[in-house]
Amino acid sequence: MTTTTTTRRKLYMELENCIGCRACLAACTQCGGHEQKNRNYVYDVNPLVNSQTMPLMCLHCVDPACARSCPAQAIQIHETGAVLSATVDKCIGCQNCTIACPYGIPKFDEEENLMYKCDLCIDRTKDDIPPMCASVCPSNTLQWLTEDEIADKKQATDVGNDKWVTSMPYLEGETHVTVNLPGVLQGTVKLF
């Protein structure tokens, strides 16, 4: 096992691959530090129309609104860039973070009066082991890739026709997670 804490890979999402199985939610509860509570979301995009779904994970903003909004400075940023869940003894349960987050990621535990959010399975990802969600995702909607692999993905799918949107540049602000929005096949050249 490597002892370095420098992560070489990042979470990458191809939303169009999502099959709505919610294995990512089930797997989230299996991360040792998550106390059996899942921290991510899967939405039905068009519930009365088709079976399209999409996951919503913490994008681990470089300048995270949740941490900035926290009056108790309970939300720490790991050296890998992962935005951690609130430190239990600092969190005052004000829910500022949930309101501040542009994606509504932080969840709130009413009984404990504590927020909890995705910490990118920090006990795994600090050693470059994929987080549980990306480990199990059967459709490769969630992948754990190197910067080079992500650059290849971008090159393959960004066809410069202004119809293509990814989180590069950025949906809201710069994030450590790259999201590839629906349209993932539009740059594909058919074999025959």
Place this chain on the structure above:
Amino acid sequence: MQKDKFFRDIENVRHRNEELVKTHCSYCGMQCGMNLRVDKSTNKIIGVEPRYDWPVTLGKMCPKGVTAYQQTNHDDRILKPLIRDDASLKGTKEGFREASWDEAYDLIAKKFGELQEDYGKDSLSVFSGVSMTNEKCYLTGKFARVAMGTRYIDYNGRFCMSSAAGGFLRSFGVDRGSTLPWTDVHQTDCLFIAGSNTAECHPTSMFRVWAVQERGGYLIVADPRETPVARRADVHLDLRPGTDLALANGILNLLIQNGYADESFVNQHTNGFEETKELVKDFTPEYTSMITGVAVEKIERAAEIYGKAPNAIVMFARGVEQQHKGVDNVSAYTNMALVTGKIGRPKAGVATFTGQGNGQGGREHGQKSDLLPGYQKITNPEAVERVSKVWGIEPEEMPKPGVSAYEMFELMDNKTIRGLYLLCSNPAVSAPNLNFVRGALKKLDFMVCGDFFLSESAEYADVILPSVSWSEDEGTTTNLEGRIIKINKAQEPIGESKPDWLMQVELAERLGKGKHFSHLKTAKDVAEEFRLASKGGVADYYGATWDKIDEQDGVFWPCTDKEDKGTPHMFLDKQFYHPDGKAKICALPYRPPAEEPSEKYPLRLTTGRVVYHYLSGNQTRRIKFLNDMCPDPYVEVHPITAAEYDIEHDEVVLLYTLRGKANYKVKITEAIREDTVFVPYHFGDLESINLLTIAALDPISKMPEYKACAAQIDKIKVAGKVL
């Protein structure tokens, strides 16, 4: 060889004071690799960790797989044998009392003995399943024939895989669910998937399916519903339920007419081409479209893509198989590969998505009414002699063939069968025409059920024997590729539960047949005997030792001796298993579903799975995460149809057929044909859609037609009041 482009060398997280036990999932035929996390101080399973180095699934799991470990120490586990003295309570959960194993065994031996004395050997029956190891499946067949001495044994594969088996046997002369390993799937140029809701039923295939499209390959999906895999298909053939045979004939006709037939392959390696060519001529795109309801352009485009593809794989599942012409559908789709020669080489072939964990192995080793281990026919005297020798009986003692699963209920109903040993199955939910089947179970004089949860079927039992979950025993299963893999034990059995094979050994001793069973002390002992019993059969497992399975990440059958590494790709030498070495291209006249819509029943009802549940739901409905995601059944209705019936999303309606009725909440979606409604089948009691389904059986496979019958909806709520 097995480290393909998706493989990553990843170390597992090891938590303090925990051990990881590598094994596979308990549920579907994907048999995803997983590590069970075991607490070293309590020796209990406490969680799951991905098995990144399993070559088929690389650590991926669906939500059932992730939560599968929660079955083992579940509060609902049956911990002791249960006996119910008051037979009037049959069909309920009431009246069971705890008993010792001795008392339970004694009662079973006494009752079985009395019934056989009064009504003959064949008054007893065994109904089993294939969500258990090859060793258990093998011993169950031996137990029925040697210890109980009855001809009546059959299994729930008749509701699952038997049409695929029948079709493959007819087309190839051998029934291996996939002609190639799953690591070929993403490398092909075209996937033609018929009647498989792959994304929900075999989710861990999906990264390979999407990868075909990423490479510029094509995805064609035939399904009445726009399932999550159909949603992204290049061509979605949205056919009427029960019309697959016309679609397959129509596409075959276009392949031949447009010059995609591989004449040299057809001439050298197949029979039946000319006859089939003549028959499918009638299936013009227009005629095919009229029967199937699929647009002419889509049929033409699908045929063009499949025809042009350098390599292609035809895949199918229960959608085409659970019909009263399921065997014909399988052979008809297989025709596409045989006529174009897209088979017998890497990246091209035919595969079925096996539904149950050991659907492949479980049907090969003697649980089927007419089969002995190794896929040997019980009507073949040489096979009977070989197996009798292994079992230590005289060939004359071998019982004759019995009847299929559903037909056994008919024999229970007319009192030919009076006693039943049920294990690893829940037919009170999963059989068709349930009002009849539940009635037949109630008529039994004596019923034993082995299970680890009290299923809806166990409610009809007089004695319940607590079996172990998959994680408390070891053995092998054969996954959907035909790869024999190893299930490992992660925890000691809880309570007084026992593996089914051990119960059978102990019960055989009570039945006076100990000399044929008492030497089997461990699962490994059973495995050794079973390999020998399969020797010489089509599904020869003799060379598939547990050591070899470990060393090679599984062994593909056939594997006939110690040196044989197994057979990942079938037919590479273009030799098929019919006596002349040729495959059969089958001329198959179209038949409509047994029950077509009528004025009184104008809708087409079809059934299937959701991603959160497995089979009858006896396991998955007890897992909190899964049940929270899908706690109740529902009926999917197209918005135009809903408007005609004046029903709304979430409104409860009455759905009924000639056989039964049930209330369901409406789920409005455009992702279904207007003439079709869909209900998932995982639910019990009054919620079972199988109260409504039809028991029209395929003449060869005896598969009921779950996928198509005629139904009607009645509104039961008017102005906020339930009528």
